[in-house]
Amino acid sequence: ERFFSKSNDLAKCVRYASRFHRQQDITQFIKHHDSFETYANLSKFLCNNYEQALDILRTESTLREWMRKEGIESGDVFKEWLKEEKEWLLQKKGSSGREVTLEMQYVQKLVNWSVCKYVSFLASVEMMMLTGFRTKLNTIRREIRQAKAADDNYDPATDLKRRRALQHASESLTQALGLVQDLEDRLDIDPNNRWTSTSVEWIAAVKQLREKKFSDALDALELLIVERIFELTKINRSQNRHIAKALQTRSEAVKNAISRYNIAAASLEPPAPQLSWDEVVEYAFLADFDFLRATDGELLDKPWTRPAYRLAMDRYFKIIRAKEEIKRLNVEIRRFVTWMSDEDRFLRRQEEEAESPGEAALIRKHRMERGRFDAGHMERLVKLSKKRGFTGYIMPG
Structure with a gap:
């Protein structure tokens, strides 16, 4: 996705080019991107991921303290909640909205x-x-x-x-x-x-009507939030000023949708949870809307449907994934250092064994192009190795 985002600027150059020049420009762009951007940023990518994982692991003590106060003995409770959530979502999978009877x-x-x-x-x-x-x-x-x-x-x-x-x-x-x-x-x-309004059938049908209006209001709110999330991902891109204006208009539409949702939620028996602007804009998973769509009180009593418990559950699994990421990065960093060392030795040996000066010059040029970023890579990795929590090796092996 990042690569195709960068390649969008290439469209201006090849829009009116011939077929040959279009393919030539695209090939040159990809070669330049691989040699001077992808390889140059490889150690930066590894170090950034490592630092992000370390930042997540530093929150583990806070989570453990919260679990102790809430009486949660171990992380197995979060796994059980995740299993219950998955089972509930599978039951709801493929089910359409409430139909008008x-x-x-x-x-x-x-x-x-x-x-x-x-x-x-x-x-x-x-x-x-x-x-x-x-x-x-x-x-x-x-x-x-x-x-x-x-x-x-x-x-x-x-x-x-x-x-x-x-x-x-x-x-x-x-x-x-x-x-x-x-x-x-x-x-x-x-x-x-x-x-009449006192008939049993009337009361049951009115309840279904209210739930239908509630479901429609929630669907409309969910759609606006999804559109807002997609627009937020584009807001920082160049030449997208119209998106910022559209996002401002969309925010007003979201506020109106929240108002309609709260009115429909208050008409239910028992009333559904009320929403505020601050709560809705923080929703990052569509499952959050699925929980709101459940009007039965039994589900709303589940711990994993409450915002604080869901945040703790997400943090717990992020910590688990961060530990896996650290383990994987320790392997990749050592492989990367070993590969830089092996490639340099290999190219120097091929340069010495070249049969002609011209061939040796080409090999030397390629070695210098590849090696111009190695010093920067090692500088980043050495800096990373001095950080607290680093458990890998930056020596070839």
Whole structure:
């Protein structure tokens, strides 16, 4: 990934080049990169990894102290938590979001129908108050015209607007009722025994609706966070000012998504954990969102779902990987030192045994190109060997 990131600048040179010159430029770029960048930074790569591993190992005493206070006897507890987490994630693997059931649709349509009835009622009352006509709406047109004529405040334009609103409200009411009746046929529900807010079926469907809204809000928040993480990885690259502006806009969207999530979380029984901006931006694993998506209280009571315990578990496994990294680097550093020594001796011997001065000059040039970085490599390795915690060897062997 780092190599292809560097090679992006090469595109400007080869965009309009011929096929031959394009391949030539790419080959020269790769050869130069291998000789003057990859090899030159090889010891720096090893030393940086070693120092990072040492920094992680220095936190082991802090972790041990925290484990003692929390009553955790050994690291086997973290391994057991990791196993439980893996089993839970495997159960959730491949499962899609909550689907909208017919019962959920029925409750929603009943609510919509109630709203339409209320809107239709308001439109009818407003129409009758405007015209000054207090009797039923099915009165004959002659009586309506008489009432309009007797009303000095009558405005034809306003009257038309109110009649249109009443007509639309009536049509919406009819349409909403039709949707309710359709679902009643599909669910085999008696129209005389429609669900109400006190029905057991209504309460169960409302709970499912709230969980569906909660799941949708969490999915939207997760998507925004993933996009934000990807943009953060690009923010320091050149010619990417538009990403910084997009990231600022995305941050506002994340804050709005957090607000919608907290509203949906508060409506659950029991309520789901509330989130803040500081907590969400620190999420580094998508599994953190999977834990939030679980609305059952049994999972939320697990220690490995709590932020402090998850941080300790991550630190424990980082320490284990750091020890493995130190062991591997001790081998690689000695191999690297041995390889530099062997290559120098080999090239010097080949230079001495060359059959012609021209061949010897080419070998000498190659040896000098390779050896120009060896002194820097050894300087870095000697400096690393003096650090506390270094357990390797910088002698050939």
